Amino acid sequence: MIILRVFFSILRLLFFIALFAFIWRVVSVWLKKIAASGIPADREPHIRSSTQANGSPMITGKTVRDPVCGTYVATELAVPLTRPTATVFFCSEDCKRKYQSVKS
Numbered sequence: 001m002i003i004l005r006v007f008f009s010i011l012r013l014l015f016f017i018a019l020f021a022f023i024w025r026v027v028s029v030w031l032k033k034i035a036a037s038g039i040p041a042d043r044e045p046h047i048r049s050s051t052q053a054n055g056s057p058m059i060t061g062k063t064v065r066d067p068v069c070g071t072y073v074a075t076e077l078a079v080p081l082t083r084p085t086a087t088v089f090f091c092s093e094d095c096k097r098k099y100q101s102v103k104s
């Protein structure tokens with residue numbers, strides 16, 4: 001009955017491999033959870049400082065009216081056109097072109 005003994009030892013080995021794989025999967029999921037919970041707390045100040053440094057999400061300037069379509073746009077987000085009299089702001093390059101074609 002050597003064959004049977006060998007068969008059982010292989011079976012036991014396979015069982016341990018499966019057990020090890022299962023433990024490894026649980027541990028890796030657990031480590032991912034730790035990493036996922038750890039990263040946002042660590043990254044949050046960086047995101048905050050970058051948005052403040054970049055300044056684009058924070059609209060602090062004035063809101064101007066697009067003379068072509070009448071849309072109100074923030075000067076930071078608007079398309080400017082500097083004219084001798086004043087700077088005109090548009091919601092898009094399209095409106096700027098329309099304005100230029102009408103004025104010229």
Ligand SMILES: [Zn+2]
Nearest residue numbers: 066069091095
């Ligand atoms: Zn417009």
